[in-house]
Amino acid sequence: MTKRSVPAENFPFCTIEPSDGIVSVPDTRVDELGKLVGAAKLVHAAIEFKDIAGLVKNAHAGEGLGNQFLSHIREVDLILLVLRKFVNDDVVHVENRVNPAEDEEILMLELALADQRTINSAIPKYEKELKTNKDPHASIKITILKNLEATLNQSKPASLVLLDKNLDKDVHKWRRSLNLLTDKPILRLGNISNDVLNINHITDFEIDVLLEASLADLSKEERIELGVEGETGLDKLIQACYKKLNLATYLTAGEVEARAWTFSNGMTAPQCAGIIHSDFEKSFIKAEVIKYNDFIECGSRKTAIEKGLARTEGKDYLMKDGDVVEFKTNT
Template structure:
């Protein structure tokens, strides 16, 4: 599953600095507005100690972790929904992502220019929220115009779509995101083809200074209060610290650096955990002498669906899955030992895969 998160925010809030430190790609970060023109795409390897421990037992020829794509999207200004600045390009880039990481500047530093002259994360948030909502409102109204004609002829499906679209229109017009609209889950299919920008899950990333990375500051508290009813996540991270960590070459040096700051893990690890939680994702593993590999699926996926992530033929010809729970694999030390101890379960098409399952699929095409 190719998971893609878009980093958005006003110019000079720390997006590109964060992107550079999180990904294997390098963007040209500079201390002035609009330093990013084209979206840069980088890849984060998802850190997972379970993968490492499995590899230590199996000793495979290679280890393949799962990854997340991070897209650094061009800075936004007021009027983007009407094409101002890089507006149309910016909004189009967001539409293709699975989730939005909304970076808010929550640090004071006179040496870093703010596009609006002062630090105010709530104002910054409102600018981007408004532009996304206006674009969604425009999208909803265009579809309503088409649906209205069919609804007037008595088409029941068109009438239902019209009702659902009207709810979204009213909700967006009141300054609220589509993801919080009072619409039943089954009725959301009526707007699925619109890929509404504000329907995407959002992680608010408060970019703080070093001394605030553990306990936050007044800016972070203001953001927490503002998003209380938004069904969104919030994470504090210091882009400056992450940039310093990225420059260190060895794992040991990075750990010592974190210990000196009183931190237990890099911000990128917390970011990935938050992204997975936001998108309701879990990981299962395949383990053999050729490779030990992590696979990402949506929570609630059945065994055939999980097999299909590897190859569509696996899902089409699914016969059964041989499953060992991760804890049992580590406790007994090998697949054969788990089998001897009765810890290898044979599961059918209805089995719901659990986070950490070690799986082997039987199929016939």
């Protein structure tokens, strides 16, 4: 679906080396704005996907290809589990059955076991530092690690271990740098086909991956002509990722470029300016914001301003999806 050819074969363990695919996030607002303002360039947001070797039961103990490939996803923002929901006896399943609920359990267990290992090797390290007095935070780190250990032992994700906000920011930074897999948001994609009958395990969304792979080069119009919904599997996937990560998009439009910028809901105008250039956060003065729909209806920034549809926002303004912005900074 990322239009990159990745290994996909009808035998287990076909993926060995991780594959990367970068996709441009389809957003017609960029194209429309670009047309209106005569932008020389259109810049869409992008998402990078990493496809790693499949995990089988007991991968942590070396089954299948083992679990060493998990190191490639330590720094991702979100983990997508692709769960088989289609029935096709010709396509091999390592467990010789179709059971997405059990597959999910196996995967989650392997992620937790990888985290346990990370934690188990960290504890003695900080116990040593405690003795040598090298790390002023060694004691609190050990407490947190033991907390994490106990949580994982109860089959709960590391994300449940929240830190006291008052703790030193170095401790918060260290906690994040553990890059635990069960700290990450998980999305479950059901790989379906039109013959799914009785598999009602709940996933966050469903895509017929085989069908989507065969339609990857078609336009929306061509899809509709074929009687398939216009929204592609990739569109659904991207929307699900944005929703799960609580991401939104603001836009900038000028003669140089029309561009989509991804931010997290709850970010203020100066923080969003900082995405464009880190200096802009500190030098932020104000933001001139026009709602995308207003901009398009008015046909230009000038008309939107004349009609009173441009708002001037200060440093506490929380940016909204679809804001078309011009930041004023003192740089």
